[in-house]
């Protein structure tokens with residue numbers, strides 16, 4: 001709208017306009033300018049300054065879940081850390097002392113595997129300490145890299161003092177947490193069938209197992225009944241086996257390699273089983289599966305010669321399909337887990353190679369020996385398969401079954417099979433000696449660890465709410481926690497074992513000494529002779545009286561380590577109390593960190609370590625596919641930061657509904673960048689460019705004296721601020737993003753700022769009219785900088801530096817609080833102008849109608865620009881009275897040169913208003929471009945209107 005200079009003579013008039021002017025750059029150049037801000041913050045010690053400013057306030061603690069230090073950050077990290085930063089910063093601006101201590105998970109298999117690969121054969125000759133040093137260097141390198149990358153995104157936190165699971169202090173906390181379990185009898189060492197990766201040669205936790213598709217050979221195998229085949233005890237009945245044919249059962253398995261370890265056949269106690277007579281045999285199988293089995297094995301299920309419940313077979317003896325009777329006697333056992341949905345209703349039982357099988361083995365006192373070594377090689381078997389790896393042994397074992405006439409059917413199935421989440425190889429169950437935390441350990445008050453944990457889950461606020469069921473189901477059904485790993489890079493289970501009987505020394509005084517040593521020298525100390533000296537020389541084994549001891553060299557599960565973070569970080573200083581207010585991680589942490597932290601805290605403190613748990617979804621591409629190298633659909637936060645700015649990554653995080661899986665692509669990032677430019681220029685830059693001569697202490701207009709529409713704008717801003725702070729409380733950042741984009745584009749740019757231009761540009765600079773508008777946009781700009789600072793961390797602080805200075809103004813927007821109603825509206829604005837609020841609701845509706853009418857006449861070519869028009873409004877009461885109250889403002893509201901108002905007799909439909917648009921009377925003012933019948937009346941300024949001549953006189957005086 002400001003007139004362009006057309007000729008020399010008119011330049012003079014143009015110079016009398018208050019045209020927008022600011023040094024706040026239109027082009028953000030974020031990749032270059034963000035690092036400058038980072039330096040500024042570092043220079044002023046922003047994080048410590050915030051702590052200082054909030055000292056003594058109520059605390060809000062978001063306890064950081066430690067990312068794994070083995071690579072640069074990816075989009076999932078960026079999403080998670082930005083969300084945490086939004087929460088921490090918004091809680092801070094809401095008045096809380098909300099410290100943020102970032103953490104890193106540094107021990108564990110992935111780093112050890114990487115270091116293995118880097119060291120190659122060299123590792124074999126290295127001492128454990130040298131390997132641990134190599135691992136530590138590797139982790140430290142990525143911890144440092146990730147720390148820089150997180151800070152580059154504008155994340156504030158105690159980055160100069162993070163927590164890391166590989167520091168001596170932290171390692172001693174892990175050990176003390178373990179000792180609490182150990183000394184209170186939660187811990188036992190025992191033979192168990194656990195997940196085992198034969199590639200990495202270690203036990204795996206539930207949380208370290210992923211299900212992937214796998215093709216397995218499936219076999220139906222005959223186990224001949226040895227005891228009483230005439231059919232007395234097995235329930236075949238007196239008349240049943242008149243034929244004298246041999247009796248056998250049929251088992252079904254997808255792991256033929258477990259057959260050498262087969263010790264029993266399990267039947268369901270209550271299901272009905274049948275004896276089916278075929279040409280050569282009588283087969284015992286479940287009635288419900290008899291037809292399917294008969295079809296597969298090629299016999300008819302017609303000739304049923306007996307029916308009995310599964311329990312009738314308990315204690316019967318069967319022949320192993322290929323091992324001799326002298327060596328292996330298969331026993332009939334009962335198990336509730338035998339299902340009737342697939343197979344034969346009879347399963348072979350290899351206690352060494354299955355969790356259920358193992359429990360059945362213990363119950364029936366069956367040999368639990370495992371003949372598969374750590375590398376997955378079968379030992380002590382027949383020459384056909386001895387020395388082969390488990391999966392390679394499948395084929396020769398199937399062949400062996402054929403030659404023994406025991407194979408009734410064979411096929412391949414594709415099914416979901418457990419794989420190692422680190423190396424992605426299929427894993428097995430293997431019975432080994434491991435350390436466990438017993439879920440049924442009774443605690444104070446007589447309840448078990450499992451029960452107490454389930455009770456604590458109910459006290460936590462889970463967000464989304466389904467999280468509660470998810471974790472409760474996991475805790476309710478999980479087996480004992482296998483906490484030992486047979487690796488080097490971690491925290492050793494620092495316990496002394498009797499060299500003769502293997503029993504562990506349970507001496508709290510010794511434990512304290514070990515923990516102290518760890519605190520001073522780190523867990524490395526366990527690998528030095530110094531640790532040996534901690535056991536008093538006269539120690540005697542409590543079980544066998546043995547006098548010689550060795551150190552347990554297994555390390556502890558990394559989930560136990562990170563699960564101890566609450567104890568390492570919280571409860572030591574005043575503003576980091578225990579428990580945390582919030583844990584926020586990806587949904588996979590229900591079985592990971594949320595889970596292990598909960599068990600660690602309930603086991604040692606009888607309470608959950610958090611009051612609330614929130615989860616974010618996965619990052620996917622626009623088509624909903626996971627990001628992968630092969631698809632080339634990955635979005636790297638570091639790349640986006642270098643190309644578009646860290647602020648764009650932050651704004652993208654705010655734009656998505658993080659509780660669901662979230663979409664990202666270069667395309668979407670570009671769209672966010674466009675929206676960023678709108679916020680930067682049409683919002684902040686517009687405001688700043690009109691405040692160049694505004695000194696709040698001198699020029700600010702009290703609310704009660706402001707123009708009505710300026711008060712309306714401030715009331716609207718107050719409502720937006722209330723909505724936004726409410727959404728911060730709900731972590732509904734995507735709603736904030738949507739609202740702010742709409743507020744900026746519609747309420748401000750298209751309406752208020754548009755209306756203001758005439759007043760801001762053409763009024764005398766120091767006029768009340770202009771100062772009123774400046775006061776309003778200053779409060780809006782200043783308020784929005786504070787409201788959006790948790791999300792637009794860089795830009796809001798940049799804006800802050802360009803805002804007119806006020807007395808005692810904070811050095812950074814991050815040292816301020818959210819704006820509130822009394823700041824925006826003053827004491828006069830607290831609901832006292834209800835009548836004016838109602839007026840504005842009506843006026844803005846009328847505006848819509850007038851704009852429509854103007855558009856019609858513009859199309860009819862009656863008018864060109866709006867200023868060429870005048871409007872005649874005719875309205876009945878009560879609308880007429882509203883319009884009358886604001887009569888002087890009406891022409892500015894729809895930006896025409898004049899508006900006349902008439903009272904209509906009665907409502908004539910709709911709002912009862914009629915709008916007539918015609919060409920404006922008078923001449924065009926060369927200064928403000930409005931038409932006026934008064935142009936030329938002032939001889940001093942013959943080409944301008946009466947408003948402009950007044951303004952020019954005011955400026956002159």
Ligand SMILES: [Zn+2]
Pocket residue numbers: 197198199200420421422423424425
């Ligand atoms: Zn593995």
Ligand SMILES: [Zn+2]
Pocket residue numbers: 498499500501502503541542543544545546
């Ligand atoms: Zn002993």
Ligand SMILES: [Zn+2]
Pocket residue numbers: 925926927928929930944945946947948949
């Ligand atoms: Zn004018």
